[in-house]
Amino acid sequence: MTDGEDYDAVVAAVRERVDPDGRERRELATVVERLRERAERAIDDLPVDADVVQVGSTARDTWTAGDRDIDVFVRFPPDLDRRNLEQYGLAVGEAVLPEGRKEYAEHPYVTGEFEGYTVDLVPCYRVAAATDIQSAVDRTPFHNEYLAARLDDDLAAEMRLFKQFLKGIGAYGSDLRTRGFSGYLAELLVLEYGSFRATLAAAANWHPPVELDPEDHGRRSFDDPLVVIDPTDPERNVAAVVTESNVARLQHYARRFLAEPDVEYFFPEEPTPLDAEAVREQLDRRGTTVLAVRFDAPDLVEDQLYPQLQRSLDGLVRGLAAADFEVLRAATWADDDAVLFVELSVAERPAVERHVGPPVHVAEHAAGFFEKYAYTDAYGPFIDDGRYVVERERGVTSAEQFVRERLLDVGLGAHVQTALEQGYEVLVDAAAAALAENFGAELAAYFDPSP
């Protein structure tokens, strides 16, 4: 990063790149109009009434230039039963996006390409208030209305800056891999604090847990590091998915940026992927033991896959710790293959382990312990600090043995369990360098970790 670039100059340069120009706006408007018409025609063929609303950042002029996502919601009467809602919704979706495919959130919806844009066509209920929703998506039009009523061009530009900043630091997106700031949350924060700069200044000084309630109507408490009560629903924390680390990440980069503004925070360089040789060098330098479990990635959408992988990685790390091995750091990555990558600072244990029994004075319990071990191969029982202690044979003496013999016994995500039961490969130390072929960028970030 270069030193001392002036805040205004940096922001101007970023706006050059993130503010959509007139042509992009006009093109988008035309495409949205065409989608709306097609949807309304399809609705005319249905036995119920429905309306069409555009939502999301492209509806509010808060998208960053080059984003090609359009969200169109079709709102049905709230007394329509679920089966019909789904059936009519898919009918409209298929009519608007004949090349599209079904996806599943709470309801099925249709997603597809349309004139170069990625369009989601989502059925929902037209409820009277966000607190009456029958399905999570029913809330979205209220979010859209709330923000649209409070936005002007200047504020929209500030929101674009903040969103691009979050993208640059890797904290944008409420998907379950990132667990960062959603677009709606980002916009609410800028609305609350008044500008991009004020938002960063506020975040830099946060002391989590941070609680914001723009409409001052919250009526329950949340156990999250960041709480932003939904202006359209007093029972909901818009920031529920945001991790403590992503809050900290925003705080860290807000401070750094305000101290020394730089365009690079918004558009960071991608790290150069490591090759196998570079991975081996890192492992040599660190002197750790690496174990990588490689298996066929379960066929799941990312929002299901990554929580499963993370849960499985946590289970493996806990299992290794319970077997007295010590994990320095761990990560999980996926493309066609999935990988649980574990780096150990203690990967070997001797053949015996210390096992502490009850205090000798707890007569019955102590006698049971003594009888259990007195006539075995264990060393002892002997007495240490008034307790029986034995040194008994250890079942697993290396982390590699643990992974080869016990992996399926640890807490794993259900789909990961199934995939591992089909077989997996364990890459140890230098052999793990082969992961560079598919995960060179991930390994680069792993071995050069930034906040």
Added chain:
Amino acid sequence: MTDGEDYDAVVAAVRERVDPDGRERRELATVVERLRERAERAIDDLPVDADVVQVGSTARDTWTAGDRDIDVFVRFPPDLDRRNLEQYGLAVGEAVLPEGRKEYAEHPYVTGEFEGYTVDLVPCYRVAAATDIQSAVDRTPFHNEYLAARLDDDLAAEMRLFKQFLKGIGAYGSDLRTRGFSGYLAELLVLEYGSFRATLAAAANWHPPVELDPEDHGRRSFDDPLVVIDPTDPERNVAAVVTESNVARLQHYARRFLAEPDVEYFFPEEPTPLDAEAVREQLDRRGTTVLAVRFDAPDLVEDQLYPQLQRSLDGLVRGLAAADFEVLRAATWADDDAVLFVELSVAERPAVERHVGPPVHVAEHAAGFFEKYAYTDAYGPFIDDGRYVVERERGVTSAEQFVRERLLDVGLGAHVQTALEQGYEVLVDAAAAALAENFGAELAAYFDPSP
């Protein structure tokens, strides 16, 4: 041990061996009389009055057969100043035991061989009560009087049984290596419970802390696992030196013996010393790393040497733990050489260590941490659970390196420190088997630990 020997038969067999016969008694009485005469003659040459009292188990008929220790105390007037007490005391000691040598407790005294017995000739003050003592040894004659007034032949026999039992299980002796039950304490317990068997039955059911106060005059509390208020001094715990483990040891063996009486508890077989080959086999089987620090033993009496060695061993174990190595077990032994013997279950660490910094939101502290590491070779800072974390280079990556480079920095006994500064040898793994030459019996007990 053989099964099912009957309690009475076992006790009878033990009494055969521990009750002194008439000849031993008569011989002892003759020797004591001769000592007394010699002491009284020496006192006649002094410018002060003094009397001679025999104390200890040979004075009370509670010694076990074959014990050859006689304690003779010379009591001086309480207004005699310390220098004269010491001078006169030594004069008497040297007259009685011309071949004897000076030893130092609170005062100097003379110890020596006399007609086949080991005699301590100790000067003290003839105070009015044990609570008026000017020196710890002044108390001893009161202990003797208290017990002598309450003993008969049967009770003395019960005391001999209990003492021999304590010897057999390795818990006899208030010296600072054993930290077990003194003769006086053993006798008080039997006096309190009424018999050897009742003492074991009571001990088997103890729930430490155990508090006994035979004269019901205790007026302070103690933080010891076993408290026996001295019948001659309400401020003193006779069992202060007894460790939790020795209390537990007595409880363990009391239960075992009562369940299955056997002479062997009183006269256990000595373990066969291990040779170097057997030590290597043990280390192979256990798969641990052994480090032994060998050095010239400081020239100290055992009651000073063993606390120093133990403190040094504790310091080394704590130092290793603070450097992230894990000690499975450790021991210290001495003859001409002293040894700190440490067996590790984690003896190696990678080149990097995880170092957790402050939460990112603690702005000033966090910024200091970030600035400290951001421009170094350390990996990170990155963010984990909302905190800055780095992986930095580790100073010491093996326990052997620690012992070679840092041993003198750990908490050591002062005399051990001085001895180690003169030089020490580090024996690693198989090389430590060479210790079998001098410490074969200790190694045998180490690798076949009993309660």
